[in-house]
Amino acid sequence: MTKPAAHKPAVPLVSKxxxxxxxxxxxxxxxxxxxxxxxxxxxxxxxxxxxxxxxxETGISVGTLYEYFPNKHALLSGYVRHTIDVLLEAIEREVxxxxxxxxxxxxxxLVSLSCGADPRHSAYFDxxxxxxxxxIAEPKHDARVYDELSAKWVEAINACTDLLRPPxxxxxxxxxxxxxxxxxxxxxxxxxxxEAQAWAAQMERVxxxxxxxxxx
Numbered sequence: 001m002t003k004p005a006a007h008k009p010a011v012p013l014v015s016k017x018x019x020x021x022x023x024x025x026x027x028x029x030x031x032x033x034x035x036x037x038x039x040x041x042x043x044x045x046x047x048x049x050x051x052x053x054x055x056x057e058t059g060i061s062v063g064t065l066y067e068y069f070p071n072k073h074a075l076l077s078g079y080v081r082h083t084i085d086v087l088l089e090a091i092e093r094e095v096x097x098x099x100x101x102x103x104x105x106x107x108x109x110l111v112s113l114s115c116g117a118d119p120r121h122s123a124y125f126d127x128x129x130x131x132x133x134x135x136i137a138e139p140k141h142d143a144r145v146y147d148e149l150s151a152k153w154v155e156a157i158n159a160c161t162d163l164l165r166p167p168x169x170x171x172x173x174x175x176x177x178x179x180x181x182x183x184x185x186x187x188x189x190x191x192x193x194x195e196a197q198a199w200a201a202q203m204e205r206v207x208x209x210x211x212x213x214x215x216x
């Protein structure tokens with residue numbers, strides 16, 4: 001009797017960058033790569049993204065690109081992480097650090113940034129990218145993003161020293177989950193810009209009401 005052929009496990013696709021840039025010059029190069037990646041993505045989509053096309057658009061050699069990204073899945077993975085870093089840095093810079101901001105203004109900035117409603121401080125992200133994250137992300141990556149962003153929300157609300165009553169940490173995290181989960185759901189639905197902006201305004205009102213007063 002012929003034995004059935006042994007099943008060979010699929011070779012896992014490398015879906016993360018080889019390394020993170022350390023020196024300033026390397027950071028500049030990787031940022032330029034991400035900018036080129038977005039320009040190509042917005043015109044051609046995922047199908048049009050190749051490492052060669054991104055290298056040419058960036059103005060670097062394919063070999064230099066491969067030092068960081070072995071394939072386009074790794075490039076997407078690095079870019080998704082980049083969008084989270086941009087958001088964390090923006091919340092720190094625009095919400096946490098500024099002294100003397102009224103709490104409603106801090107909440108406005110926090111919700112606007114987290115909803116992606118302020119393009120001046122937000123990295124580009126769309127529905128197709130969200131759908132493809134299932135191919136490159138592991139549960140531990142989702143958990144890391146949750147931990148980092150929820151902690152940054154707690155830090156931002158703790159900076160609202162003029163609130164009448166400091167909110168419980170659990171309440172702040174619940175507000176974060178509502179905003180972040182809603183943003184991802186609207187991306188999946190393909191909501192238009194105006195619809196997303198109206199939703200962001202409503203979420204700001206919800207957060208202000210939960211924290212101690214109206215948004216007006």
